Amino acid sequence: MKQFVAFLLLCTLFFALGCEEAGGIRTIRLAHGLDINHSVHRAMVKMGEDLDSVSQGKLRIEIYPNQQLGTEREILELIQLGSIDMTKVSVATLENFAPKTRILGLPYLFESREHAFEVLDGPIGQSLLDNAEQFRLKGLGYYDAGFRSFYTEHAPVTAPDDLKGLKIRVMESITAMDMVKSLGGSPTPISWGELYTSLQQGVVDGAENNLPSFYLSKHYEVCPYYSLDEHTFSPDVLIVGTQFWDMLSEQEKSWISEAVKKSLEHQRKLWAESEAEALEKIQEKGVRISYPDKEPFIEMTREMYRTYEDDEALNSMIQQIKTLAN
Numbered sequence: 299m300k301q302f303v304a305f306l307l308l309c310t311l312f313f314a315l316g317c318e319e320a321g322g323i324r325t326i327r328l329a330h331g332l333d334i335n336h337s338v339h340r341a342m343v344k345m346g347e348d349l350d351s352v353s354q355g356k357l358r359i360e361i362y363p364n365q366q367l368g369t370e371r372e373i374l375e376l377i378q379l380g381s382i383d384m385t386k387v388s389v390a391t392l393e394n395f396a397p398k399t400r401i402l403g404l405p406y407l408f409e410s411r412e413h414a415f416e417v418l419d420g421p422i423g424q425s426l427l428d429n430a431e432q433f434r435l436k437g438l439g440y441y442d443a444g445f446r447s448f449y450t451e452h453a454p455v456t457a458p459d460d461l462k463g464l465k466i467r468v469m470e471s472i473t474a475m476d477m478v479k480s481l482g483g484s485p486t487p488i489s490w491g492e493l494y495t496s497l498q499q500g501v502v503d504g505a506e507n508n509l510p511s512f513y514l515s516k517h518y519e520v521c522p523y524y525s526l527d528e529h530t531f532s533p534d535v536l537i538v539g540t541q542f543w544d545m546l547s548e549q550e551k552s553w554i555s556e557a558v559k560k561s562l563e564h565q566r567k568l569w570a571e572s573e574a575e576a577l578e579k580i581q582e583k584g585v586r587i588s589y590p591d592k593e594p595f596i597e598m599t600r601e602m603y604r605t606y607e608d609d610e611a612l613n614s615m616i617q618q619i620k621t622l623a624n
Contacts, residue, residue, distance in 0.1 A: 322356055324550070326542075328384040329362040329373045331490055333514045337572045338386055338441050338534055339363050341565030349557035357553055359384070369489050371470060378434045380541040386441060386534045390471035396430035399535075401612055401619075403473035405599040406592070408531040409623045411442070415566075417619050418533060425615075427535070436543050438536040438555070439562045442569040443508055445528035449517065450504030451497065454588045455525040458482055458598050467493055467505035473602075477529065478506075480599045490515075497521060510569070513576035518585045525588045527595050536562070 326349075332339050339361070346359035367373060367382065370391040376382040378395075393400035401407070408414040417423055418440045427437030448455045448466065455461055461483035468474040468485045478485035486502050496502050497520040504521060512524060536558060543551070581587060606613045 324357050326357065326359045326383045326554075327362070328359050329367040329376070329382050330386045331365040331370055331373075332363060332386070334363050335514055336510065337565050337568035338443075340568055341441065341561045342386070344564050345557045345561035348560050349553060352556055353550070353553045357550060365489075365491050369491070374435065374537070377537065377539040377542075380539055382539070383542040384536070384538045386536050388443065388469060388534055389532055390469040390474050392430070392435075392535055392537075393471055393473060395433050395435060396426075398429050398612065399426050400471075400473045401606070401616055402426070403471060403477075403530055403532055404602060404616070405477050405529045406596045407616070407619060411444075411531070413623045414531045414533070415440075415442075416622055420622075422615055422618060430537075431540055434540045436538050436540050438538060438558045441534040441536060441562060442566045443532055443534045444510070444569065444573055445526075446506050446508055446530045446532055447524065447526050447528055448504060448506045449512055449521045449524040451500075451521050451523070452503065454523040454586060455504075455527065456588050456590045458594050464503040465501070467496065467502045474506075474530075476602055477599055480602060481595065482598075493517070494520070508573070509576040509580070510572040513580050518580045518583050522585050523588070524580060524585050525590055527590050527592060529595060529599070 328342060328346075330339065330342070334340075342359070342361055346361065349357050349359060367376065370385070370387045371394065373382060373385045374387060374391065374395055377385060389399050389402045393403060408417070423440060427439075430437050448461070450464065453460065458481045461478070461481045464483050465486045466478050466483045467488045468478055469490075470487045475485035475487070488496050488502065493502075493505060494515060494517060497505065497517060504523075505517065506529070507515075507517075509524075512518060512521075518524075538554075546554070577587070603616065606616060
């Protein structure tokens with residue numbers, strides 16, 4: 299803990315010095331935890347190019363990938379301090395800062411990708427982004443992070459019973475932990491950067507994530523079973539700090555919004571390509587793909603929805619989301 303506090307102070311000093319404008323140029327510090335080959339990173343590179351173009355060089359983005367500046371949680375804390383300007387974060391991590399976003403981590407909330415983005419790009423998705431502002435985090439939009447599924451080391455997950463007794467890595471998310479518990483597994487929060495070694499050493503028996511992340515992380519080297527149960531559609535959220543946003547001019551905000559819009563559109567196209575590529579590549583690597591019946595998983599996680607019945611606002615939002623699927 300002391301080391302992280304020292305890290306925060308160092309970053310605060312470093313970026314406070316680095317954010318000073320020179321010659322009318324403003325540099326936006328963007329940190330994230332993904333590989334540079336990931337579709338989100340590639341879309342962020344495009345965002346930087348578009349922003350440089352539309353602002354005629356007055357705004358530029360400096361990207362720090364691969365957890366160079368910390369985990370998602372640590373980066374969000376740095377953004378709240380004003381030490382970093384922008385990031386992408388999974389809603390599973392964001393729920394620890396903006397609690398209402400936890401409903402997006404509910405299992406089998408969305409019936410398809412089309413259903414998910416109808417919700418996320420509409421009033422419900424915008425209201426969740428707006429709600430985060432009170433926590434000094436402004437959401438700019440949603441990147442596609444696909445459906446998350448289980449992958450394991452010793453045997454495939456073809457039914458909920460296959461998870462019993464297994465230690466499954468999850469993100470630092472109460473919703474994710476509750477989901478694994480409801481299916482009979484033992485949820486084990488581990489940072490993304492430590493997961494490969496944890497799988498290799500048997501600290502956990504498996505994990506859950508989308509296909510491109512499974513492939514790019516090379517987790518297939520230690521987990522030869524991938525089960526497409528598609529339990530959650532957990533988008534990535536592009537976030538800026540309100541402290542940073544409020545210091546911008548209306549013109550600068552307009553430039554950023556334009557570049558963000560193009561970045562989101564570009565990433566969603568890249569995502570579809572990367573998902574198809576990942577599925578093909580992991581099969582070439584010998585990974586055994588299974589397609590379990592989703593109904594038993596849906597039934598066993600139904601209890602999670604009942605915990606929202608006493609929260610009128612969130613329960614109403616869940617019902618609206620379900621209605622949009624019809």
